[in-house]
Amino acid sequence: GIQVEQSPPDLILQEGANSTLRCNFSDSVNNLQWFHQNPWGQLINLFYIPSGTKQNGRLSATTVATERYSLLYISSSQTTDSGVYFCAASQAGTALIFGKGTTLSVSS
Amino acid sequence: EPEVTQTPSHQVTQMGQEVILRCVPISNHLYFYWYRQILGQKVEFLVSFYNNEISEKSEIFDDQFSVERPDGSNFTLKIRSTKLEDSAMYFCASRLPRDGKTYEQYFGPGTRLTVT
Numbered sequence: 001g002i003q004v005e006q007s008p009p010d011l012i013l014q015e016g017a018n019s020t021l022r023c024n025f026s027d028s029v030n031n032l033q034w035f036h037q038n039p040w041g042q043l044i045n046l047f048y049i050p051s052g053t054k055q056n057g058r059l060s061a062t063t064v065a066t067e068r069y070s071l072l073y074i075s076s077s078q079t080t081d082s083g084v085y086f087c088a089a090s091q092a093g094t095a096l097i098f099g100k101g102t103t104l105s106v107s108s
Numbered sequence: 109e110p111e112v113t114q115t116p117s118h119q120v121t122q123m124g125q126e127v128i129l130r131c132v133p134i135s136n137h138l139y140f141y142w143y144r145q146i147l148g149q150k151v152e153f154l155v156s157f158y159n160n161e162i163s164e165k166s167e168i169f170d171d172q173f174s175v176e177r178p179d180g181s182n183f184t185l186k187i188r189s190t191k192l193e194d195s196a197m198y199f200c201a202s203r204l205p206r207d208g209k210t211y212e213q214y215f216g217p218g219t220r221l222t223v224t
Contacts, residue, residue, distance in 0.1 A: 043199060
C-alpha cells in the first residue's frame with residue numbers, strides 16, 4: 001500500500017514567520033488531504049488537493065502528483081496555528097493513509 | 109455546511125465492557141469509514157463500509173469490532189470486551205460516491221474512548 005512520509009517532524013517558529021511542511025507519498029494517488037489537529041483532538045480539514053495549487057487565507061497547498069509530493073505553506077504564522085498537521089493519501093476511494101504528522105509550535 | 113457528527117464526545121468504560129460509538133454521516137454520502145488515533149500517534153484506518161457491507165478493513169479490525177448502519181442516518185462502531193489498549197480517539201468519516209469529481213473524506217469531531 002501507499003506510504004506517506006512527512007517532514008519535518010517538529011517545527012518551532014516565531015509569530016509572523018513563514019513555514020513549509022512537506023508530504024511525500026510512495027505511489028500515485030487520487031486523494032490527498034491536509035488536516036490540522038486542534039488541541040481538542042479534532043481533525044480540521046484544510047485542503048483536498050490531489051493535484052494543483054489551492055489557497056485559503058494564509059494557508060496554501062501544492063501537490064505535484066507526478067513527483068509524488070505535496071507542500072503546505074503557512075504564511076505570517078500565528079500562535080493559533082500551533083498543533084499537529086497531518087497529510088493523508090489514498091487511491092481510488094480506499095482508506096486514507098496518514099503520515100506521522102508535523103508538530104508546529106508558534107511562539108509570540 | 110453539512111457535517112459529520114459523532115456521539116458521545118467522550119466515553120469512559122471499564123475493561124471488558126462493550127461500547128457503541130455513533131456517527132451520523134453527511135446525508136447524501138454513501139461511503140463510511142472509521143479511523144482511530146492512539147494518543148500521540150498517527151491516525152489509523154479501521155474499516156470502510158458501502159452498500160451495507162464492509163468494503164475494506166485493516167488488521168486492527170478483528171472480531172472484537174463490528175460496524176452497522178442500523179437506519180438511514182446512523183453508522184455505528186461496536187467494540188466488544190474493551191481492553192486498555194482500545195483507549196483512543198475514534199473518528200468517523202464519509203464521502204460521496206465516485207462521480208468524476210472528488211474522493212474527499214469528511215471527518216467527524218471524534219469520540220475519545222477511555223478504558224479503565
